[in-house]
Amino acid sequence: MKIQSVKGTRDFYPPLMAVRNFIMDGWKAVSRRNGFEEYDGPIFEYLQMYQVKSGDEIVxxxxxxxxxxxxxxxxxxxxTPTLARMVNEQINALPRPVKWFSMPRLCRAERPQKGRLREFFQWNLDIIGISDCRADAEVIFATINYLRSVGFKPADIAAKISSRKMLAALLLALGVQPDRLTALYTILDKKAKIPSEAFAELLAVQITDPAVLQKIQALMSVESLDGIGSIVPMTPDAQSALDELKTLFELLAAMGIGDYCRFDIAIVRGLAYYTGMVFEVHDLCGDLRAVCGGGRYDNLLRDFGGPAVSAVGMxxxxxxxxxxxxxxxxxxxPFATRCLDYFIVPLDPAHEQTAVQIAARLRLAGRSADFSYKTSGLAKQLKFATASNARFCVILGDEFARDGRLVIKDLTSGQQTTPTADEFWASIESA
Amino acid sequence: MKIQSVKGTRDFYPPLMAVRNFIMDGWKAVSRRNGFEEYDGPIFEYLQMYQVKSGDEIVxxxxxxxxxxxxxxxxxxxxTPTLARMVNEQINALPRPVKWFSMPRLCRAERPQKGRLREFFQWNLDIIGISDCRADAEVIFATINYLRSVGFKPADIAAKISSRKMLAALLLALGVQPDRLTALYTILDKKAKIPSEAFAELLAVQITDPAVLQKIQALMSVESLDGIGSIVPMTPDAQSALDELKTLFELLAAMGIGDYCRFDIAIVRGLAYYTGMVFEVHDLCGDLRAVCGGGRYDNLLRDFGGPAVSAVGMxxxxxxxxxxxxxxxxxxxPFATRCLDYFIVPLDPAHEQTAVQIAARLRLAGRSADFSYKTSGLAKQLKFATASNARFCVILGDEFARDGRLVIKDLTSGQQTTPTADEFWASIESA
Known part of the structure; x- marks a missing residue:
């Protein structure tokens, strides 16, 4: 009986597993380098938990x-809901700030498409308990620190940054009613994702006053923080949110990643729960969805029955x-799916057991070692050794049969030595 | 609204996550050292797949x-069913032997108890395509290699090894009908797990002939391979299976782990699919379930629509x-949940931004660094630095305010130096 895998999932054969490890080892290293501690939760939770944050339509x-x-x-x-639950449960015991990362396996029952699968891994960074913009800067910095470390240049990607708090203040200053903001965010978030006519139509449904509509259209096309004042009258709230964002950009520049960061008022984020800075990293050349996104969320812990503690995440x-x-x-x-110190090559079936024995003794001494199950010719076994990225081959050939000497071949330099077994083990076990 | 986690799952707060990483990093390192390649599959599969191997009762x-x-x-x-599916799908493209490891997250809807949760991680080793006992030896060896590397001694644990093939041959020699073997395995597997009276009762239900019953009881109490011949007449099949097992023990001794390995005829394994060598590693002092188990399975790939290829796993x-x-x-x-190269300590609120800046530049240079969000007193910040396992502190104090000098404090030796910022960066960026 032949059974298929479920559509939208991946089989991680060793070469693809190596790609996943490359990605996730990088996430982990950068998280640690930036002082984040690792956590994880269970793969499943009570369904209700996701409804708290995202409503019934999430089901x-x-x-x-x-x-x-x-x-x-x-x-x-x-x-994130698991994070909120966990932090709330130990809110009084946890040292603050809670500066955590995770790399959970997640599943969504979506129709699979390019860059969007039913099962995936997601790097999460969160700083909980710090409301000033150094925490916003740290989350963006760590994100860019990773992307930069794998080779993305400022010409390849950009962190596009805005502020929900500023946007709210500006929209209120334009006369939008507070209870319309959430619905409006969902539309404004679509600006870069749908044709401009479709965007204009959606917006016109929400905003019936033509003067306000025109102002919002103009605001959503503004290209710099300094351009905002000429479109919208700056209320104290709007000015203060704008100043905060300026401080953030100064900080990001001081941290050495200013060339990766830019203001983009069209970054709104779909989720309702963001309350301050919001950002997404975009590919500057292609047409892919955002590489990542995040922002400040001030109410999530409280929504999960905890205290009102500010947080920022990605x-x-x-x-x-x-x-x-x-x-x-x-x-x-191609990634190395194996990377050995020693590969043992018995040329005579009589030395098969010795090959296993040498590999075992090397492993007990902390070296990575393997051997060929087939005593086929030298060329074939050397090929397998090379495919295993072995540094040295230990060949059991005529020298071994005749006077117990091993041939140690350095696969990088091609050089060989022929120590006795005792000499070889002395060199290994004294190292 | 307060929501709990699901019973039988674990929240991996950073200290517990560090334990999980300690365990899984060890599994990974030993797997690689032994020449296994990593793979993984999806977290869910078609339900039917599990019924193929384990029947409807698994549901x-x-x-x-x-x-x-x-x-x-x-x-x-x-x-294992995912492994069988994946190997079958690429059976002609995969280089043999398939020598793979995985560390999957798994879930079982069991009643949680000590050592048995609804969600757990499992180290899996498999060698597919090698039928000789060097592969059996390698799987047992890698298992012990790991347990030995974390500190278990031969007095703590033992790999108890037997052979389904030998047991089958012996039971057939005693007159048990071939179609009764599977049912009998399930009972024999319980010998060490239930009171001997209960075991005797279960056995008596299956075996109605008192003479055969007595022989089986005697066989199940045999303590060495050499003792078997005096209880059961050795058929050629039984003798050949016994010889194979002897060869395996010789090989394990030659590999240097003989003191961790012993014959135990009561190791049968519950699952139907084992066909040859079977083993479990047991704690020798306590009353826990087996630490791990495995064996040779020859029919699994075929049961999943593939060729009849022999395999052995753990x-x-x-x-x-x-x-x-x-x-x-x-x-x-306690494990270090953070381990930093540098911790930056601003003593004056005026130097908060500089602290962030120094941490960022260190991170861009590949060093792990963090800072205190609070410019509280030196003692408090040093305590936080120590809790973060920082190697050095960079203190921004009077020396910095006065003439731009940093105080670099080695937290191991207590020694300090006071370079200018330029001198400090020259030493970092030239290293």
């Missing part, structure tokens, strides 16, 4: 199930990233 | 769900292992 995007006790569970589509999926790494030729493929 | 132990297209899916309770869960590591005091806790 159809989830893989959900009823367990034997009749409880409704869901495979996690994101880790999420980056592996699918779009991997496509982009390939497009920019930044994946050092 | 109630699974977290299963119906997707929007009406397809029955299940969260994986083990990775699975080790993280829950029992973690308990045992703690019991034996082999977890170097």
């Amino acid at each position: 159809e995007q989830l893989f959900h199930l009823t367990d034997r006790g009749g409880r409704e569970l869901a495979i996690r589509p994101e880790i 999420g980056m999926g592996d699918c779009v990233l991997e496509i982009l790494l390939r497009e920019k030729d930044l994946l050092p493929e | 109630e132990q699974l977290f299963h769900l119906t997707d929007r297209g009406g397809r029955e899916l299940a969260i994986r309770p083990e990775i 699975g080790m869960g993280d829950c029992v292992l973690e308990i045992l590591l703690r019991e034996k005091d082999l977890l170097p806790e």
